[in-house]
Amino acid sequence: MAQDWPTKPIRFIVPFSAGGANDLMARAAAEGASKELGQPIIVENKPGAGGNVGSAYVAKSSPDGYTFLISAAGVITNSMIKKNNPYKDSDLIPVVMIGLSPSVVVVAADSPYNNLREFVDASKKSSGFNFATAGTGSTPHFVAEMLNTQYGAKLIPVPYKSGSESASAVMGRHVEGTSEASIVALPHIRGGDKFKPLATTWTKRLDVYPQLPTAVEQGFTDLQIAHWAGVHAPAGVSPAIMDKLADAVDKAMKAPTVTDRLKNLGIEPVGGTRTKFEEFVTAERKRLGTVVKAAGMTEN
Structure with missing residues (x-):
């Protein structure tokens, strides 16, 4: 299946409204990766609940390799903040960083x-x-x-x-x-x-x-943070499919036509491997977790 994938359009679910950083980076990645994969990538916005509506939708989607989440900081910290989060961290698997x-x-x-x-x-x-x-x-x-x-x-x-x-x-x-x-x-x-x-x-x-x-x-030496966008998959998607998508996004983020356009907009294209993104998510969850505790960032 992974060898033939993709055989139909892929969906990128953006858990925020159109026009924000997450949405704009998703569209740049979709455009470049679709050329690499030979299939359209359709961007759909499902905003609400601090990203939880779209995140939960993907977490509960079929792991067939045709529905992915465009993730952001909130996606990986919601489980620390919300008492009744509609998905577990393990329900969404890091695939690749898009950019920041x-x-x-x-x-x-x-x-x-x-x-x-x-x-x-x-x-x-x-x-x-x-x-x-x-x-x-x-x-x-x-x-x-x-x-x-x-x-x-x-x-x-x-x-x-x-x-x-x-x-x-x-x-x-x-x-x-x-x-x-x-x-x-x-x-x-x-x-x-x-x-x-x-x-x-x-x-x-x-x-x-x-x-x-x-x-x-x-003088605000600890205030270092960016809006980042990555791709997460619902648990159960074939690792080979995730590797293939990660490679397509990585190539898209390194294409001169894409990088020049994004940098002019103030975006740093990143790309990279699944392993690199997993390491980033783990480190960011730990770092932001200290802020969550210090600020008491909890809600029902």
Whole structure:
């Protein structure tokens, strides 16, 4: 079966609304991998419950190699946060990393804050700032809780269905700020009339926007996190099929036409092997697990 696979279209399930980093990286991977595999890859959005609706859907799907999840940080931390998670960690198997979009802390363009230090200090002096997230356990949620637990900020996480909705909340002045993926934030930053960037939470400055300092440079040495997207399979999918898909995504992420386009959008293509992605997921679950405990990030 693995030798003949795929013989029909494959589905990538995005557990967030269209327009966010997870969705945009999924579409780039689908486009490149479908060329390698010779079959269409259809991207379907199933948002809700911090990624749980789409994740549970894939976890319970037939392990025939035609339905995969586009995973993110929340997918691997939901089991720590939600008391009644609809799937177990073992129900979803890491296949391959797609890429990562460095996170950017942003406020409205007319906000009085010009860097992350000013924003955090001002939150401490107020009753707290509302901070948009893409749901419980999403990357922006972790950014907020890292700033709260490690640096004394007073940020109140406000969940939305996707990064694009969070971005709209900032522009509409419904919240004071958010941490958004560079691919979503940069178009609004470059225009200059919608977002003001305060810091990138990645390990280095953005190649496409080098004037923005990192959080580390501003004294937040432990605030290092990005929006990442990978592929997970429902338990039971043939290892040979997962290897074949991993190889196709890896090749797609190394194709110059894809890498140039993604880097211009602020995305770092990664790809790699199943083993590398498994190691990443294990390490990230352990690292973020400490934040979950420190912040008491639990919900029913």
